[in-house]
Amino acid sequence: EVQLVESGGGFVQPGGSLRLSCAASGFTFSSYWMYWVRQAPGKGLEWVANIKQDGSETYYVDSLKGRFTISRDNTKNSLFLQLNSLRAEDTAVYYCARDVGRIYNYGALDYWGQGTLVTVSS
Amino acid sequence: DIVMTQSPDSLAVSLGERATINCKSSQSVLYDSIAKNYLVWYQQKPGQPPKPLIFWASTRGSGVPDRFSGSGSETHFTLTITSLQAEDVAVYYCQQHYSSPYTFGQGTKLEIK
Numbered sequence: 001e002v003q004l005v006e007s008g009g010g011f012v013q014p015g016g017s018l019r020l021s022c023a024a025s026g027f028t029f030s031s032y033w034m035y036w037v038r039q040a041p042g043k044g045l046e047w048v049a050n051i052k053q054d055g056s057e058t059y060y061v062d063s064l065k066g067r068f069t070i071s072r073d074n075t076k077n078s079l080f081l082q083l084n085s086l087r088a089e090d091t092a093v094y095y096c097a098r099d100v101g102r103i104y105n106y107g108a109l110d111y112w113g114q115g116t117l118v119t120v121s122s
Numbered sequence: 123d124i125v126m127t128q129s130p131d132s133l134a135v136s137l138g139e140r141a142t143i144n145c146k147s148s149q150s151v152l153y154d155s156i157a158k159n160y161l162v163w164y165q166q167k168p169g170q171p172p173k174p175l176i177f178w179a180s181t182r183g184s185g186v187p188d189r190f191s192g193s194g195s196e197t198h199f200t201l202t203i204t205s206l207q208a209e210d211v212a213v214y215y216c217q218q219h220y221s222s223p224y225t226f227g228q229g230t231k232l233e234i235k
Contacts, residue, residue, distance in 0.1 A: 044215065044226055044227070044228050044229045045164075045172065045215055045217070045226040045229075046226070047223055047224045047225070047226070059222055061223045062223070095171055095172075097171075100174075100177060106160070106219055107160065107219025107220075107222070107224045108160070108162045108174070108177055108178075108217070108219045109162070109172075109174065109217075110174055110177075110183070112171035112172055112173070113171060114170075114171055115171055
């Protein structure tokens with residue numbers, strides 16, 4: 001059974017940092033592109049970043065470039081998102097998700113974790 | 123960026139009746155060379171992550187009941203739920219994965235009338 005379990009969310013002051021983690025199991029993690037998607041409270045979904053199987057390619061939504069960094073450790077079946085210079089508008093549930101395609105990056109997401117809440121407030 | 127616009131924003135349908143949700147993209151999401159529309163429909167229930175329902179605009183995901191169907195091509199798409207069940211109450215999102223940034227519609231909240 002495919003499982004994605006996020007952790008690392010919490011309460012942080014503006015300008016602070018957090019590192020989110022996603023533990024993957026039940027599939028060959030190293031074969032898939034992986035994603036972070038976020039959802040502000042009561043709002044819609046926003047793609048944040050994605051990363052190739054070997055970590056050699058990463059992509060970000062333009063508005064977040066330079067503040068967030070996606071990475072992965074295939075030896076530990078883990079995905080990460082480093083959040084820096086956090087702002088109130090970054091408050092959201094952050095989901096880890098898997099691309100539907102094995103090998104190819106299709107951009108459609110077939111498995112999602114339960115999410116981890118990041119709250120940025122003074 | 124491709125803008126995805128859903129209509130309506132909310133919808134109330136009686137149990138057993140049909141629900142129809144529309145999604146329009148600001149440019150075509152059809153890859154002509156492989157004749158596939160890069161469009162997904164997701165269902166999100168309160169407190170849960172999104173669940174994919176329909177891939178490639180019209181292919182039901184694994185385990186998705188056949189009362190859910192997707193149609194459309196290029197820029198106009200429809201999610202139809204025939205014979206609405208109580209467990210279908212949720213917010214539904216369309217998403218294009220034709221080009222980065224992969225963008226979502228604003229969501230359509232489906233309720234029971």
